[in-house]
Each structure stands twice: as C-alpha cells, then as structure tokens.
Amino acid sequence: MNWQQLLTLVMERIKQVIGLYAFVLIPMWGMYVLNEVVFFGLWNIFGIVPRALDVGSMIGVFASWTMHGNFSHLLGNTLTLLQILFLFGLFENNAYRTVLKLIVASGLVTWVLGSPSSIHIGASGLCFAMLGFMIGGAVFARRWGYLLACIVMGTGYWLTIKQGLMPQQGISFAAHFGGLCAGLLLGANSKHAYTRVNNRR
Numbered sequence: 465m466n467w468q469q470l471l472t473l474v475m476e477r478i479k480q481v482i483g484l485y486a487f488v489l490i491p492m493w494g495m496y497v498l499n500e501v502v503f504f505g506l507w508n509i510f511g512i513v514p515r516a517l518d519v520g521s522m523i524g525v526f527a528s529w530t531m532h533g534n535f536s537h538l539l540g541n542t543l544t545l546l547q548i549l550f551l552f553g554l555f556e557n558n559a560y561r562t563v564l565k566l567i568v569a570s571g572l573v574t575w576v577l578g579s580p581s582s583i584h585i586g587a588s589g590l591c592f593a594m595l596g597f598m599i600g601g602a603v604f605a606r607r608w609g610y611l612l613a614c615i616v617m618g619t620g621y622w623l624t625i626k627q628g629l630m631p632q633q634g635i636s637f638a639a640h641f642g643g644l645c646a647g648l649l650l651g652a653n654s655k656h657a658y659t660r661v662n663n664r665r
Contacts, residue, residue, distance in 0.1 A: 481553030487560060488529075488545060492587060495530040496538050507531055511585035512571060514578030514638065524584070525571035528639075531585035541587040544624070547617070548594045555609040562654075566593040566647060573642030582638070589639035595625060596647025597654070605655030 499507040508531045512524035524531075532538040552559045570593035574584050601607035602614045625644065 477554050480556075480559055481550050484549045484553045484559055484563065485546070488549060488563065488587075488590075489542060491530050492532070492538065492542065496532050496535075499531070508533065508585050509583075511583040512574050512578065512639075513583050514575050514580050516580070521575065525575050526568060528571060528574075528585050529567055529587040529590045532587070533585065537586055541591060544591045545587065545594075548591065548598070551598065551610070551613050552594065555607065555613075562597070562650075563590075563594075565650060566590060566597060566643075569593060569646035569650060570639070570643035573646045574636070574639045577642045578636070578638035582636075584636045584639045586636065586639070588636065589643035592625070592640045592643035593647035593650075596644040596649075597651035598647075600648040600651025601654050602651075604652035607651075607654065610651075 495507060499505060510520045510523040510527065511531055512528050513521040532541070549563075552562065556562050567590055570589040574589055578584055598607075598610040599614060602611035
C-alpha cells in the first residue's frame with residue numbers, strides 16, 4: 465500500500481467516524497429534546513419490558529437507546545459512545561451495519577434477561593455491547609486494532625464494565641450484562657467477515 469492509498473483509507477475512515485457520530489448521537493440527542501419539549505416524557509414509556517409482546521416493548525428493543533431519564537444519563541452515555549464510536553469508525557469495514565446489529569442484539573438479550581416488572585431505557589446496553597464486541601474481537605477473532613485499543617484503554621474499559629455489572633438501584637443490570645454478552649458473541653464471530661474483506665483486496 466503506497467502513501468496515496470493509505471491517505472485515502474485514512475480519509476475514508478475519518479468520514480466513517482463522523483458519519484457514525486451523526487448516525488448514533490443525533491437520534492439520541494434529538495429524541496431527548498423532543499421528549500422533553502414535545503412528548504413531555506412519554507417517549508420513555510416505550511422502553512424494553514422484558515418478555516412483554518406488546519408493541520411498546522417491541523419498539524423499545526430497537527429504540528430504547530434513544531430514551532434517557534435525564535440529562536446526566538444522556539451525557540454519560542454520550543461521553544462513552546464518543547470514544548467507542550471513534551474506534552469502530554477506524555476499525556470496522558461496515559461500522560453502520562455492525563452498530564445496527566449490536567443495537568438489536570443488546571435489545572433482544574435485555575428483553576430476554578430482564579425482570580418482567582421492569583422497564584429498560586438508555587444507550588448503556590449499546591455501550592456495553594460495543595465494548596463486548598471489541599473484547600470479543602480482540603480475544604477470539606484476533607482483531608489486532610481492537611486488541612491494541614483494549615490494551616491502551618483497558619483500565620478505563622474494565623472499570624466501566626466492573627461498575628456497570630454491579631447491581632445498583634436505578635441501573636439496568638440486564639441491559640449492561642445482556643449487551644456485553646451480545647457484543648462478545650458478535651465480536652468473537654467477526655473474524656471471518658473481516659478476513660474475507662481483506663482477502664478480496
């Protein structure tokens with residue numbers, strides 16, 4: 465690969481990072497503002513209600529990551545996503561498809577594992593799914609970029625995982641644990657698709 469090809473690849477990945485920020489963060493912040501100003505908090509009733517088969521809970525499986533209880537909840541998830549989306553934009557050939565898979569997978573696993581009397585909202589399930597994908601990719605699929613990221617940023621990641629998996633009042637353990645498991649599984653099986661893309665070049 466010469467310097468022109470390298471520069472083109474770098475520019476493509478930077479564009480993907482910016483696109484991912486827009487793809488994930490604009491809906492999150494847009495729905496938060498709409499929910500506060502227009503819907504008066506009603507959007508959050510469509511969170512994930514585990515094993516409920518009503519339309520509202522099915523909406524939550526796909527869209528609970530756009531629902532947040534307050535501004536600090538939204539801001540905390542945003543700061544985490546800014547870091548992880550940057551890495552996904554750099555290392556994933558089709559980062560949009562991967563993020564969509566993780567949204568659905570984390571929502572479904574939360575729907576299966578959570579308490580039936582609870583409702584789950586927020587993007588933390590997606591955050592943990594993306595962390596799990598990176599760890600699964602690094603450990604099981606030999607994704608060297610993610611392995612380097614896990615080593616360099618490992619302390620912060622492991623602290624986040626440890627804190628997120630400790631049962632706490634008002635914190636969705638099912639979303640954190642379910643998202644992490646879904647991400648690990650998808651990340652561990654990401655090697656083959658990644659290899660095929662490289663072999664076609």
